[in-house]
Amino acid sequence: MMETATTPKVTITRRAPETVMRLSRLGSFHQSRLSFMRVLLRRLRQEGWRYERRQFDIDARGVGVAVYTMHGPDRAYSLVAFGHDLPPEARSDRVIATAWDATFTLFDGIPDAADIARLGAEIPLQEGGRVSARELSVSRANRSVRLFDHVVSALAAGHQPDADLVARVGYVMRTTAVYGSGKLGAADREAIAMRPEFLPPFQVEMLTVWLIRAFVLDLVEEMARQRAPDTATVIAPDLRRQIGIGNSTGLGMAPFLISHPILFNNWIMAREEALARVRAIDRSTPQTQARFHAILARARQALGLWRSDHPVQIARLADLRADLDRLATHMAATDLTQPYPWDGLWCWGARHLSEEGQEMLLSLLLEPHGDVVDGLACCMSAQESDGFVIDGAMTVGRLRAILDEVYGWAHDLDWQAPEAQARTWYVSAAKQEPRLGETLHEDLGDYAQPLAPGRDAMRLEAALQDLPADAPIAGFLLAHPEHRHSVRRAQIASRHPYAEIRDNTIGADLMPIDMLRAKLSFFGAGYFDPRSDRWVRINMYRGAPFPHELHDLPEDDWAYPATEASA
Amino acid sequence: MIALSLGEAEALLRKAARGAGRSWGMAEECGRTIRWLESYGLAAMALAADLLAQTDGVADTALAPGWSAKRGLIHRGAQPLCPIALGTALSDHAGAPGATGRIGPVFAPLLLLPHLASIAQRHGQAYTLTWGESRFVLTTGGALGAHDGPDLEQRQADWVAWGPSETDDAAAALRPHRAHCPASAYASLNQLAERTFAPETEARRLSGAGEAKLSTDAARPKTEG
Numbered sequence: 001m002m003e004t005a006t007t008p009k010v011t012i013t014r015r016a017p018e019t020v021m022r023l024s025r026l027g028s029f030h031q032s033r034l035s036f037m038r039v040l041l042r043r044l045r046q047e048g049w050r051y052e053r054r055q056f057d058i059d060a061r062g063v064g065v066a067v068y069t070m071h072g073p074d075r076a077y078s079l080v081a082f083g084h085d086l087p088p089e090a091r092s093d094r095v096i097a098t099a100w101d102a103t104f105t106l107f108d109g110i111p112d113a114a115d116i117a118r119l120g121a122e123i124p125l126q127e128g129g130r131v132s133a134r135e136l137s138v139s140r141a142n143r144s145v146r147l148f149d150h151v152v153s154a155l156a157a158g159h160q161p162d163a164d165l166v167a168r169v170g171y172v173m174r175t176t177a178v179y180g181s182g183k184l185g186a187a188d189r190e191a192i193a194m195r196p197e198f199l200p201p202f203q204v205e206m207l208t209v210w211l212i213r214a215f216v217l218d219l220v221e222e223m224a225r226q227r228a229p230d231t232a233t234v235i236a237p238d239l240r241r242q243i244g245i246g247n248s249t250g251l252g253m254a255p256f257l258i259s260h261p262i263l264f265n266n267w268i269m270a271r272e273e274a275l276a277r278v279r280a281i282d283r284s285t286p287q288t289q290a291r292f293h294a295i296l297a298r299a300r301q302a303l304g305l306w307r308s309d310h311p312v313q314i315a316r317l318a319d320l321r322a323d324l325d326r327l328a329t330h331m332a333a334t335d336l337t338q339p340y341p342w343d344g345l346w347c348w349g350a351r352h353l354s355e356e357g358q359e360m361l362l363s364l365l366l367e368p369h370g371d372v373v374d375g376l377a378c379c380m381s382a383q384e385s386d387g388f389v390i391d392g393a394m395t396v397g398r399l400r401a402i403l404d405e406v407y408g409w410a411h412d413l414d415w416q417a418p419e420a421q422a423r424t425w426y427v428s429a430a431k432q433e434p435r436l437g438e439t440l441h442e443d444l445g446d447y448a449q450p451l452a453p454g455r456d457a458m459r460l461e462a463a464l465q466d467l468p469a470d471a472p473i474a475g476f477l478l479a480h481p482e483h484r485h486s487v488r489r490a491q492i493a494s495r496h497p498y499a500e501i502r503d504n505t506i507g508a509d510l511m512p513i514d515m516l517r518a519k520l521s522f523f524g525a526g527y528f529d530p531r532s533d534r535w536v537r538i539n540m541y542r543g544a545p546f547p548h549e550l551h552d553l554p555e556d557d558w559a560y561p562a563t564e565a566s567a
Numbered sequence: 568m569i570a571l572s573l574g575e576a577e578a579l580l581r582k583a584a585r586g587a588g589r590s591w592g593m594a595e596e597c598g599r600t601i602r603w604l605e606s607y608g609l610a611a612m613a614l615a616a617d618l619l620a621q622t623d624g625v626a627d628t629a630l631a632p633g634w635s636a637k638r639g640l641i642h643r644g645a646q647p648l649c650p651i652a653l654g655t656a657l658s659d660h661a662g663a664p665g666a667t668g669r670i671g672p673v674f675a676p677l678l679l680l681p682h683l684a685s686i687a688q689r690h691g692q693a694y695t696l697t698w699g700e701s702r703f704v705l706t707t708g709g710a711l712g713a714h715d716g717p718d719l720e721q722r723q724a725d726w727v728a729w730g731p732s733e734t735d736d737a738a739a740a741l742r743p744h745r746a747h748c749p750a751s752a753y754a755s756l757n758q759l760a761e762r763t764f765a766p767e768t769e770a771r772r773l774s775g776a777g778e779a780k781l782s783t784d785a786a787r788p789k790t791e792g
Contacts, residue, residue: 132570133572133744133745181574182572182573182574182575183572183574183575185570185571185572185575186572187572187744188572188573188574188744189574190573190744191744385599388595388599389658389685389689390655390658390659392658392659392660392661426764426765427763427764427765428764428765428767429761429764429765429766429767430767432764435765437765442768444765447763447764447765450591473659474656474659474660475634477655477656477659478628478631478632478633478634478656478659478660479628481589481590481592481593481627481628481631481652482590482591482592482627483592484590484591484592484593484595484596484655485590485591485592485595486592487592488592488595
């Protein structure tokens with residue numbers, strides 16, 4: 001940027017990786033304009049995607065088939081939904097692994113009768129079935145014990161569901177898995193990644209969930225209608241919109257952030273660049289000032305809907321409420337017409353707010369500035385294979401310097417202490433899913449997954465100790481293939497500053513939910529409600545428009561509920 | 568034949584290679600290698616299953632070439648080289664563009680192709696890889712070029728040779744984004760992969776995924792998303 005003699009220039013840089021990439025901070029992230037749900041709905045609206053409910057053959061028990069299609073400028077995508085009727089004992093608090101209330105796939109195009117027949121034989125089986133390259137995702141959902149029957153009964157009787165109960169639960173069905181990217185035989189991401197609509201990450205999965213939500217709300221209304229055709233009513237649009245899709249996310253998601261370092265870097269980089277851009281704005285406008293005040297008020301309101309029974313999250317929510325109160329008080333005394341008003345606000349927040357509060361402030365600061373931050377969404381995908389090839393000519397000295405820079409935090413840990421390596425990531429034979437074991441109490445040595453980059457980097461550093469600094473690492477790798485994965489990660493991290501979590505991912509104090517929340521916040525999920533240290537319940541698309549009303553409502557204005565007082 | 572997404576094929580090979588005793592970094596190389604070849608419709612999965620069966624439990628270093636300051640990469644072991652160990656060593660040691668070389672014997676030489684393709688891309692120099700009657704061009708775009716491979720599925724070659732190629736045109740290859748695996752190879756790869764999964768014990772079942780302290784509504788989560 002050019003400096004002039006007359007304008008004092010504030011130099012804003014992106015936050016340092018040592019600050020951002022700590023687990024506790026990653027576990028404090030909130031959804032933002034750059035979240036993938038919001039990116040998707042902005043695109044669908046801007047490009048005029050047309051919604052069509054092509055088929056809806058569902059009976060009074062919720063059994064049948066439905067097809068929801070979104071028609072874009074060049075292509076169409078269809079959610080094929082299968083409704084099932086589980087006996088009550090199969091729909092208890094525990095998932096019976098072979099049965100769900102509804103199963104789904106996102107089909108590439110518009111399915112014909114033969115496609116639907118084929119999918120009807122495979123999709124209800126989930127992991128037990130196989131799909132083809134015409135399918136982009138496979139998913140399933142279960143009914144909320146608390147809300148589903150209540151909503152159907154209320155509507156059948158001709159009245160609205162209890163608004164308090166709706167607010168407390170927030171969803172009538174929750175997904176328990178959304179598989180994309182080639183899982184179960186579905187299309188590989190590479191096969192569709194060049195389509196503009198799938199350029200940002202996880203757009204297939206986000207589109208799937210958005211259409212599932214539409215199906216679920218249609219489902220409860222249809223069941224009520226068939227149960228009592230004479231009295232049944234539908235949910236009032238405002239209340240309907242307050243119903244999202246629930247989701248329970250467990251450990252399976254956590255290793256993703258470690259096994260996709262370039263992708264994760266690009267997510268964080270976009271978010272940090274967005275913050276830096278907003279902080280670098282030298283003058284606010286009356287519009288951006290008004291928008292910030294309105295969004296802050298709405299965010300405080302939304303906080304009232306965020307509940308958790310987990311002690312850690314209860315404390316953090318109390319901090320966050322106090323933070324937003326403090327921010328509101330501060331705003332009353334803050335003149336946003338001063339130069340660099342957003343940077344001033346950010347710097348105040350860094351001094352006065354908790355990590356939850358700071359990261360919320362980041363999200364709020366992006367809200368009025370779609371024109372400067374939304375374009376960053378296109379930089380958030382990654383070709384992970386670009387970082388795969390190792391530069392064997394790199395010298396041992398240069399590699400040591402990288403290890404120092406990226407894994408400096410790991411030097412401060414006593415890796416011999418039991419608490420430093422208290423946990424071991426492994427994959428269970430029973431579920432073939434990532435699990436976390438107690439290193440001391442379980443004999444997991446050979447089963448350990450490579451999900452402790454910091455510990456492994458320290459082992460690499462020790463192995464390099466006696467080598468001459470000018471030696472190329474190719475020779476070292478030939479003799480020590482056990483360090484190959486660590487050398488690859490270090491080289492990736494040297495080019496991608498936010499690629500590595502700069503914290504211990506196997507320590508006694510690890511909270512895996514921090515990793516889950518970081519990822520889920522980028523999806524656009526909210527209302528994080530940890531159920532233990534390793535799984536978290538969330539809500540997706542709460543407040544969002546439904547497909548039939550996408551073009552009738554304001555663009556991208558749903559993430560914080562609007563009320564009459566604050567809108 | 569079992570049809571797999573390329574992601575599934577890569578993941579299976581990574582796990583199977585780890586199960587056969589490869590280091591994690593080498594297992595990652597195995598996954599990538601097979602993904603690249605299968606994306607060109609080259610039948611790599613059966614070859615890889617065979618390779619892993621033949622080298623099951625052998626240390627990475629015993630399957631890799633040695634290094635001589637004078638002669639570069641050399642074969643020094645008692646058995647044929649692993650093509651993936653050789654390919655990564657070639658890639659790691661890739662010096663100036665245009666080098667020629669010859670080494671052997673090598674298991675499943677087809678599995679060397681992606682590594683030479685990667686070198687070709689980085690060097691901006693097309694290469695040929697030959698063994699027996701087979702000849703492959705790897706282009707500066709890192710793609711498969713002209714090829715004539717009667718010995719495509721050869722399980723072992725006495726030697727492989729590489730050198731600069733004058734032609735640099737990518738083959739009009741169909742990139743099907745699908746992998747295909749014979750059922751027997753699929754079964755043996757899965758057997759190897761299963762070695763990486765910890766057997767379930769009661770303690771693990773209870774603790775591993777973190778049973779909820781509170782269970783009001785949500786069931787235990789399945790997995791991602």
